[in-house]
Amino acid sequence: MAPLTNGKVPKSTKMHSKVVIIGSGPAGHTAAVYLARANINPVLFEGFMANGFAAGGQLTTTTDVENYPGFPSGILGPELMDKFREQSIRFGTQIITETVSKIDLSARPFRYWREGEEHDEAETADAIIIATGASAKRLGLKGEVTYWQSGISACAVCDGAVPIFRNQPLAVIGGGDSAAEEATYLTKYGSHVYVLVRRSELRASKIMAKRLMNHPKITILWNTVATECQGDGDLLNNLRIKNVVTGEERDLPVRGLFYAIGHEPATSLVRSQLQTDLDGYIITVPGTTQTSVKGVFAAGDVQDKRYRQAITSAGSGCMAALEAERLIAEEEGSEEA
Template structure:
């Protein structure tokens, strides 16, 4: 049987929201415990250049998260490399179970589990995951030097992935189901000016094709949403960049939700439908979804947790 560890504030998640919550909770002398989860550092660890973090004209995503973790640790946050597989919010102290076998109990919980990549949900996509199909250009782009690749999507993520892949690939085809992109204009300008990029407008993916021995992608079939015409696109890699969904698995049946599965919080607060449970970052933010706003919400969550605990003590 594993150990039991109690803390006044348990922070679940380790992106900008989680680490910032750790900094502020530590400064409030709450001695928080932060459980990093399956992807320490969150989505920024699979991001290359971050150009909109205040004070840094450009910084690599993984480097920023290393700095944030070090800051949280330096001021007193206990950072633990574990994954919370179960969370009971039905009574206080709240109880979380880690994959390590450790049971965590807490007087207050800050949820900062972020979001996870969306997939197309196709059988052929599942077949080639890890063998030519990826949701992370930063992780896998290096393997496609001198090859043709495809990026699927039309938002910031898709354009950033496509631009990053031009460093390695000989050609990048961006496939989008509409005739305009949703990404920031500055990113669109860079994309349109890049000679390695070709855009296939008004198309959806019909099937990803490849070999079985060895298993590997060779291309895909794309359907024109207006005419139904099929276009064959040769590619060794297919990168899915169609956004993310909130990682709400631990709490979707316990907390009140907004449309899209985002945890609902009170206006002007990070308080959820259960007193003592707070949510920050992409888990609750369906509008801005930026690293800096996540960090701000992490600060708010820590301050909200401090006030909650002070009132409980009174």
Template sequence: MERDIRDIVIMGTGPAGYTAAIYSGRANLKPLVIEGSQPGGQLMITSEIENFPGFPEGIFGPELMARMRQQIIRFGVEIAYGSVQDVDLSRTPFSLSLDDGTEIVTRSLIVATGANAKWLNIDSEKMYRGKGVSACATCDGFFFKQCKVFVVGGGDTAMEEALYLTKFAAEVIIVHRREEFRASKIMSLRAGKNPKISTMLNQVVDEILGDGHKVTGIRLQNVLTGEKTEHQCDGVFMAIGHAPNAELFKGQLRIDDYGYIETKKTSTETSVPGVFACGDVQDYTYRQAITAAGTGCMAAVDAERFLESIR
């Protein structure tokens, strides 16, 4: 029995995936959106968003994603729950296998799988993950009331994490391996003005210290002198960036040295015709909710034009 072939499938439900679904739904392409392992994407673990157009008073990440989800449902978009375990882009139509055994066949594919937080990958970090080590201040900050915590990183993410943690922690120390932060000026200034926040520059994490049950401290190493120092603390938050979720496509799509899916200039088209990528899985420069949404729109338009060309 011949399988139903869909016109368009969208992998991911962050700002990029939802926006692609809105546009392709309005184009009457009847898209199927595969929810993935983190429905709503990174904004589900983001507190207040102040720079998304249309929300002058700001909006919380989960609320914004809930509104986007309502919008795609309004346009009749179908949602498949679960994650893609395997994909075959070697021939058309493309085939995808979900973790529940479901097989999906589609003429075009939009990859909006986003990115995940990076870790230091040291043994002590793994040992105390969930026991004082975290990569999400909005998820775990509540548990560190009146505590001393360290935030590792030097970009906007680190500043945002540190500022959020001041709502609960008594003291927040930002550790960065360089002399200067990579964060935007406005975020650096905001963190610098907060009396609860201090910084330790030219330092890297050598070890997370604990008693076997929870974090009790951190050992840092000065990158200039090599000197190691130990500091008491109750928690360590990693804010050292994100890794794109593109492992599934290695060997099938062209991927750059940093793991991002490559797309053609002024387009979301990948190295395989009919496959498009948008959001943080292909954007290593901007990595913002609004730019992810913008490329989601582009991907939907590109996919619609592709489908028209093969009819």
């Protein structure tokens, strides 16, 4: 069958593929490039607003990406993902702009169904790479949509060095280790960092909590929540905050707000069939992308709750491709023998 790009296989024709990739971020496309160059003819389902994101994942919602190697002047997130996609297509990846909504990992070849075709005959694959990513949890504050990526971020490492935050007062929401790490990191760039903690104590480990409380450029606002994000229509410049004990509300002038309240991995498709941790992240064999089911690999933020960077996602996508290619080669070799 001739490769289809951005196509849809007619319902009367069901595909069997050596490797199917579910997800279209750096992990998925890197896996696709490696597999396509190895003549595996991968099929990549980029989804249609899957997990709330356009094809390309979280990077499609970011502006300047300055920490991805090879782009010394930075590059817009959507542009970077367009380049990933172009490279996948160049080497022959079959990209399908549909969402995989159901999957059966109980036996190989694995069976899967597209959204809207759950009652039709399944399509099959010898190996599957899950690269569906994760999304930052948001609070749904008034003004949040207006100033998302215009002063509001969920990744200090990704965005902290952006010029609009330099030498400006910043705020972090959260009370765990992630919040402590993000706030400490932001002191390199901001003039001062306020940490909003809903409770009267931190959930962070003792060593991280001590580091946070002793830092001269950090102020912890206990029993405090944000109620509204305000700005000039283009950039954030103020938070309305409230003390949950006294009920007092006031303004907190800041130019940046960073959420550190966790991420939600997009694992609902496979959570009941693959081993996951308590937060829903897919567990992989240490040093590999192999999941608890042979032939199913997980790459990117769907299995990485620590780093969550485009470059680490791309690296794990490479690993998944090499491991899937090796598995298929070994099985084809044994069949020939």
